[in-house]
Amino acid sequence: MQKIHRIRFISVNLYRLMKLCWGICPRETTILVVIRLFQAFVPGIQLVLTKHLVDSVSDVFAHQHNVSQALLYLGMQSLLLLIVQSVQLLEQYNNSKMQFKIGFTVDEQVAAKAANISLRYFDTGSFYDTLQRASSGQSQRMIELLNGPMQIVQNTITMITIIGVLLNFSYVTAILVVLMSIPPFFINHHIGNMRRNLLMVLIPISRRIAYFLNLLRGRETAKEVRVFQLQHFLLGKWKEQFNKQMAFQLSFERKRIWLQSLYDIPNVVVMTVNLGLLIWLGSKNGFSIGDYVAISQAYLTVQGVAAAVSLSVAGIFENVKLLSDLLAFLNIKVEEETTQTDTPAIHFPSLNQHGIVVKDLSFAYDTDKKLRLKNVSFQIKPGQRVAIVGDNGAGKSTLIKCLLGLYRNYDGHIFYENTDLKHMNAKLVFQHVGAVFQDYSKYDFSIKENIGIGDIERLTDDEGIRAAAEKSGAHEFIQKLEHQYETEVGNTFGGAVDLSGGQWQRVAISRSFFSKADLLVFDEPAASLDPFAELSLYQSLAKLSEGKITIMISHRLSSCVDADLILVMRNGEVVEQGTHDELMDVGGYYSSMFLSQLSGYQKKAVAK
Numbered sequence: 001m002q003k004i005h006r007i008r009f010i011s012v013n014l015y016r017l018m019k020l021c022w023g024i025c026p027r028e029t030t031i032l033v034v035i036r037l038f039q040a041f042v043p044g045i046q047l048v049l050t051k052h053l054v055d056s057v058s059d060v061f062a063h064q065h066n067v068s069q070a071l072l073y074l075g076m077q078s079l080l081l082l083i084v085q086s087v088q089l090l091e092q093y094n095n096s097k098m099q100f101k102i103g104f105t106v107d108e109q110v111a112a113k114a115a116n117i118s119l120r121y122f123d124t125g126s127f128y129d130t131l132q133r134a135s136s137g138q139s140q141r142m143i144e145l146l147n148g149p150m151q152i153v154q155n156t157i158t159m160i161t162i163i164g165v166l167l168n169f170s171y172v173t174a175i176l177v178v179l180m181s182i183p184p185f186f187i188n189h190h191i192g193n194m195r196r197n198l199l200m201v202l203i204p205i206s207r208r209i210a211y212f213l214n215l216l217r218g219r220e221t222a223k224e225v226r227v228f229q230l231q232h233f234l235l236g237k238w239k240e241q242f243n244k245q246m247a248f249q250l251s252f253e254r255k256r257i258w259l260q261s262l263y264d265i266p267n268v269v270v271m272t273v274n275l276g277l278l279i280w281l282g283s284k285n286g287f288s289i290g291d292y293v294a295i296s297q298a299y300l301t302v303q304g305v306a307a308a309v310s311l312s313v314a315g316i317f318e319n320v321k322l323l324s325d326l327l328a329f330l331n332i333k334v335e336e337e338t339t340q341t342d343t344p345a346i347h348f349p350s351l352n353q354h355g356i357v358v359k360d361l362s363f364a365y366d367t368d369k370k371l372r373l374k375n376v377s378f379q380i381k382p383g384q385r386v387a388i389v390g391d392n393g394a395g396k397s398t399l400i401k402c403l404l405g406l407y408r409n410y411d412g413h414i415f416y417e418n419t420d421l422k423h424m425n426a427k428l429v430f431q432h433v434g435a436v437f438q439d440y441s442k443y444d445f446s447i448k449e450n451i452g453i454g455d456i457e458r459l460t461d462d463e464g465i466r467a468a469a470e471k472s473g474a475h476e477f478i479q480k481l482e483h484q485y486e487t488e489v490g491n492t493f494g495g496a497v498d499l500s501g502g503q504w505q506r507v508a509i510s511r512s513f514f515s516k517a518d519l520l521v522f523d524e525p526a527a528s529l530d531p532f533a534e535l536s537l538y539q540s541l542a543k544l545s546e547g548k549i550t551i552m553i554s555h556r557l558s559s560c561v562d563a564d565l566i567l568v569m570r571n572g573e574v575v576e577q578g579t580h581d582e583l584m585d586v587g588g589y590y591s592s593m594f595l596s597q598l599s600g601y602q603k604k605a606v607a608k
């Protein structure tokens with residue numbers, strides 16, 4: 001039953017993958033089929049030519065006549081060789097073309113899928129293993145897979161023609177040749193299985209190897225590696241993984257060589273017996289030297305061809321299994337979490353009556369299923385400025401990721417005006433929200449592009465970009481740069497200018513200001529800003545919030561005093577909510593946090 005299931009899995013996926021290849025490069029696939037068919041008949045023709053050439057040459061040597069016939073066979077053999085070599089070159093070029101075309105399409109599809117699927121997938125390490133399996137070396141594998149069935153047909157034709165030739169001389173030889181072609185089939189199939197299992201084990205190890213090497217070589221980590229003297233420690237970790245990889249690989253090689261030799265020794269014995277048998281038969285039936293050379297060549301060719309067929313079958317099994325990861329990855333539905341209703345909202349509601357209403361929101365990450373948000377409820381009225389405060393790990397960032405629709409597998413409801421977030425297409429939501437995350441991205445592009453991608457359709461709106469930079473306070477340092485907004489920033493490419501932490505943060509804030517968002521979210525926006533920049537940011541936020549909702553996570557409670565609503569989070573719950581004055585009057589957790597920060601400042605001021 002399991003075998004039937006497996007064969008069905010292989011054939012269904014083989015069909016889908018071949019269809020994919022055919023769709024990408026039909027012309028090159030057709031050329032490949034023609035080449036394979038031609039190559040199928042070459043060994044048979046070579047065999048007949050060899051026999052005649054050897055016979056006519058030995059005739060020339062023995063009787064010194066018929067030289068022209070020998071030369072004719074020689075010429076024919078050379079011509080065939082020339083054609084075979086030209087076809088091989090054509091095959092190489094055709095393969096390179098196919099590899100580029102398939103590589104391009106596969107990489108494009110994998111990258112587009114990875115950039116569009118839900119954030120949930122990125123929370124688990126196993127997803128990265130799948131992603132790696134789906135993206136590395138797949139174009140080469142696809143070509144191998146496409147070649148597999150063709151090689152089987154090609155080699156089977158070759159084998160049948162050659163066995164036909166052998167049968168003319170001796171049945172026993174033909175039967176022995178066929179029998180000896182069976183073991184390599186099973187051996188190669190077994191080796192293929194072993195190689196596939198090895199790859200599954202090696203992928204997480206090689207990701208670790210690459211990770212430790214990146215830590216040792218990367219610019220981001222260069223400072224800490226030196227200050228904490230991590231070189232020895234990290235090299236040790238890298239060595240450990242490298243040795244692990246080597247041990248797995250060498251163990252596989254040992255098993256493969258052992259299996260191979262299990263076949264090679266009896267094969268040589270049978271071949272010797274077989275050729276001895278031919279000599280004996282020749283003494284009875286008067287074979288010519290050409291017959292002997294042709295038969296021994298046929299024997300070796302059939303052996304090679306049988307091994308190639310078994311390798312092709314094993315390769316198909318192996319590649320289909322490995323490529324099924326690619327198919328599974330490409331089949332992940334981007335839409336699956338975008339709308340959870342048959343009648344999705346078409347327009348983003350203008351948040352001007354009820355604003356955002358959150359009811360009994362609970363959420364757990366897929367990784368550990370622990371509730372990180374527990375029955376959270378609140379309402380943000382139109383145009384309000386909201387501050388979310390609380391302990392580390394209380395769930396503040398998780399809450400905003402749910403509010404933005406980055407995670408949709410929550411319980412409870414998030415209403416944008418009267419529309420449930422789950423009824424809105426993700427793209428529609430993302431067009432109307434803007435965010436600066438704690439770990440915002442630094443793009444090694446020009447400053448203009450770094451800001452402009454906040455609203456990709458207005459990437460060339462220089463005025464708008466400048467206005468956004470002025471609001472965030474970034475304009476001041478940008479205009480001092482040699483190429484101003486055209487300055488390339490970052491440290492990946494030569495000639496670019498690197499920015500300070502605070503400057504990067506201002507660029508990221510400009511990006512969100514540039515977006516047409518109705519809801520703006522800032523996760524610790526002032527973490528790298530100097531006190532003046534922080535103050536001007538809050539003033540800008542106040543101006544911006546006219547008609548818009550802004551949500552800000554902050555650990556500096558002094559920045560929250562003017563907020564219209566403060567949500568205080570602890571352990572996944574909103575434990576207090578209200579304005580600064582209301583919460584101070586309650587004298588609860590917020591007021592104790594605020595007073596403790598305040599006393600820190602006061603003590604320092606008094607000490608001075």
Ligand SMILES: Nc1ncnc2c1ncn2[C@@H]1O[C@H](COP(=O)(O)OP(=O)(O)OP(=O)(O)O)[C@@H](O)[C@H]1O
Nearest residue numbers: 123365367368372391392393394395396397398399
């Ligand atoms: N991707 C994730 N997978 C699993 N657990 C996560 C993930 N992200 C966060 N958590 C866990 O969820 C809890 C809430 O994290 P969150 O980042 O929301 O806290 P926070 O209040 O923003 O903290 P901080 O003030 O330190 O930034 C933490 O216990 C954290 O370990």
